[in-house]
Amino acid sequence: MLTPVKDILKMASDANTSVIAFNALDYNMVYAVTQAAEKVKKPLICMLYPEHHTLNNWANPESFAATVKSLASEVSVPVGLHLDHCTDFNYIMRAIKAGFSCVMYDGSMLSLEENIANTRKVADTAHAFDVAVEAELGHVGFAATVSDQTNLDLYTQPDIAAKFIEESTCDALAVAIGSAHGVYKETPHLDIKRLSEINAATDTPLVLHGGSGIPNDQLDEAFVNGINKFNVGTEFFQLYYDTIKDYGRINGDSGNIFDFPNYCQPILIDYLVKKLELSKF
Template identity: 35%
Template structure:
């Protein structure tokens, strides 16, 4: 079933678990992500950046997600991640994406509210879910870097006003995670997350999930995290395996011999993450 973010996060909330949101960086990764979710019997959120969507083609991504959802009986959400440009968001919605994120986190609160409301108004006409971000997550996402001195934790009082004014379906929070972090692990501000959970009644989202310690995953899920973003770990896993394969094989070997091992790596990572996100004792 081709689903929306709102639908799968409602189920996650009822079951006190998180749904994995995995960034596909090319077309080949997409089936491996969905097959892993099928194996683990969970919904899955396939994410693309605007750059990846334009590279692969929005309608190509929509068609494959819908086709694989039908073929495998999977519950698949196709989500546009970290879009700052309204026209890019409209392009994704018009092509058939079931979920979008407007990232106005670098804007003043009032401008973030205004921009988010505009996206929500357009998305709701097509039954598309909307995620937004409040506060500033550090690190690098799709080539855009945020310095540590620019990181701002999500303010709980602002979160209440933001959710009330915008009508979003999910809120990405800044609680210490960083985009692109994979060589070290982050220290999460659990107290701040609890303060947000206590006053906001919609699903919360972790960005920079690669850098979260495995032992912290259950803690943040118990504190309201329902969507867990993973992108860097997939990219690093693919690139390392790809380099090893291309270094080992001759130039005239079928490219499948270089790509299939990378797909196996992606499927293994996604399966392992989903097991964590199920939050089973």
């Protein structure tokens, strides 16, 4: 059941847990996501990362939204439609027009003043269409660069987070507390103390990016200390690639593309169901 992301974040906040937000590329991935949600009877969020469209030629916002809307309508649990990291105002407007109920404007590379001003501009427009806005403060860097994980200058500061939310009017805030995007070279150590301070200073759902490879005990702690949305991409993409690779290897020249969904979907769904155990709805 397609449900506004804002409502799903409220459910997560009320349950003192986090919804899991999965990046997806195509029908197979979205199908697996919606079926996994139905299997465990938990809400989740499906996300499009704009560069997968603009650079890699995967789904555009209109076709992605149509796929999520259609497949979400076949299940009884809430499924949200979210636009991941975007810096392009026009692209965000395109996604809103296509029916995304939440959009992320990422101004984390800008100065605090510019980040606030740009997020506010996106929020003013998005809110007029009843669309929620996720922003990022501090900077969640790339796991391949170990210093991005450990550089405290990039971490979110609690007092600045409160000011940022008030002035930008964002509805969810991605925080930098020691996670990073991509494949970790060293096990990350989330700064839970900082997270609980940010949580105490704000009333807004907090978001954790760079979710592939963080140990589960750290995630459990993060989820009861204010993280209400947890983004997972890298692991899911890698698994999807592995299914393609294995399918080709197993079937060789006698394989065909028609049977591929029946091969990959149970594998993807199994992974998603396990991941969803972290989400304590």
